[in-house]
Amino acid sequence: MRFTGHKQEICGLRWSYDEQYLASGGNDNKVFVWSPKAGGELTRFSQHTAAVKALGWSPHAHQTLATGGGTADRCIRFWNVQTLEMMDSVDTGSQVCNLMFSRNVNEIVSTHGYSLNQILVWDYPSMQKLSTLTGHTYRVLYLAMSPDGQSIVTAAGDETLRFWNIFPGAKSKSDGLSCKSTLFPSNMDLR
Numbered sequence: 001m002r003f004t005g006h007k008q009e010i011c012g013l014r015w016s017y018d019e020q021y022l023a024s025g026g027n028d029n030k031v032f033v034w035s036p037k038a039g040g041e042l043t044r045f046s047q048h049t050a051a052v053k054a055l056g057w058s059p060h061a062h063q064t065l066a067t068g069g070g071t072a073d074r075c076i077r078f079w080n081v082q083t084l085e086m087m088d089s090v091d092t093g094s095q096v097c098n099l100m101f102s103r104n105v106n107e108i109v110s111t112h113g114y115s116l117n118q119i120l121v122w123d124y125p126s127m128q129k130l131s132t133l134t135g136h137t138y139r140v141l142y143l144a145m146s147p148d149g150q151s152i153v154t155a156a157g158d159e160t161l162r163f164w165n166i167f168p169g170a171k172s173k174s175d176g177l178s179c180k181s182t183l184f185p186s187n188m189d190l191r
Helices: none
Strands: 010-015 022-026 031-035 040-045 052-057 064-069 075-080 085-091 096-101 107-112 119-123 129-133 140-145 151-156 161-165
Touching (some): 022 064, 031 064, 075 096, 107 140
Parallel strands (some): 052 096
Antiparallel strands (some): 022 031, 096 107, 107 119
């Protein structure tokens, strides 16, 4: 199987949690949503005005895709891939490098480059900024989440890894209590 559509380098890829869709972002400022089951392109979005590297699917609403634009765009845009409509757009003030929804709560993390080099935690869907995490001195290029969904690690052009315990634990099915992170002691929690 081979899909084509972008006219410049592809710089972001992300599968949806339900594995129905694959999103790709490119230096051509486009976002494509592919459906392997249908055999090709489902849709393309052209509203970004800079390269699209940051892509994130919601684990809570599988039809929701978040995309982030580069330095000339600076926006996080939210798309409903069932209705093929943009639901929201937020200007973050700097290049969007990564996007990742929390598995445990309805929040999203964005990492940024020029000019702020920070990590932002947002409530979703209100997009109210909950936290601004600083410390990196260059573009925050990479973002990964721990298996328990409570912690993230970021890597930047400043050659550092930074660990952040930012999300609450998943509710225990038996007692409804939050689980504690296994990566960090409780005194390192953001909340």
